[in-house]
Amino acid sequence: MPEKKQKLQPKQKQHEQPGKEYKMTPKPDAEVKHQRGTGKLAGRVAIITGGDSGIGRATAVAFAKEGAGLAIVYLNEHKDAQETKRLVENEGAKCLLIAGDAGDEDFCRKAVDQTVKHFGKLTTIVNNAAEQHPKKSLDEISSEQLERTFRTNIFSYFYMTKAALRHLKEGATIINTTSVTAYRGSPQLLDYSSTKGAIVAFTRSLSLNLSEKKIRVNGVAPGPIWTPLIPSTFPEEKVETFGSQTPMKRAGQPGEVAPCYVFLASDDSSYMSGQVLHPNGGEIING
DSSP states (O other): OOOOOOOOSOOOOOSSTTOOGGGOSSOOOOOOTTOOOOOTTTTOEEEEETTTSHHHHHHHHHHHHTTOEEEEEESSOHHHHHHHHHHHHHTTOOEEEEESOTTOHHHHHHHHHHHHHHHSOOOEEEEOOOOOOOOSSGGGOOHHHHHHHHIIIIIHHHHHHHHHGGGOOTTOEEEEEOOTHHHHOOTTOHHHHHHHHHHHHHHHHHHHHTGGGTOEEEEEOOOSBOSTTTTTTSOHHHHHTTTTTSTTSSOBOHHHHHHHHHHHHSGGGTTOOSOEEOOSSSOOOOO
């Protein structure tokens, strides 16, 4: 008999993507445990797409603790974004909120220009925005869904990075959020996992392209993490046991992923480019 999955959180469902963190029970934990800021990102300015909640929020707070200024790009989750801003400013960092669709190239150009105008520079890009729409079979994926998923999940990475390049100098860093699904696949997330595979290839190729400019490009491939995307994506029964399939038998918290981004944005990872970190609850990934 198949192993019965453990119930880890209450049944819940949100009917609008990308989801609202303030509606979740329990709330995701954005706090990086035991982090004591040492100023390793002092003087740096980062754009984080999808920065209003989940992994983006936790990364913003962790960056703020290390002294970075933050521009938080998000779609329309204004209440969540305001909470992220509050958390960042509580760490003594400056925070700029920019609402709009990262899948639109013109918006990405404007977001970069607004960030540089506000902070005077730009040193770090965290491409993190994503959406997913589970379907049981390939023929259920409409052309509209396919294009929308690719536009948010990978086109936005091209657009934001392209807009930022003229401002990035030697020592700048680009960090792309991919997924465990890029490596092991996902039977009901065909288009989503395809975009995540594209992000891995984009990360590796861009790292080679920018190596002579001494701009480093790396990625993070989270496993199941408790974020607003989960209750806004999956049925209640799956949400209830989300994360139980990992070797650690639980979903990760955003605050457990954020240190990967701090490491890759800082000089601690000065000899790394084209690499992907795997905070995924213990799943062995060969890739």
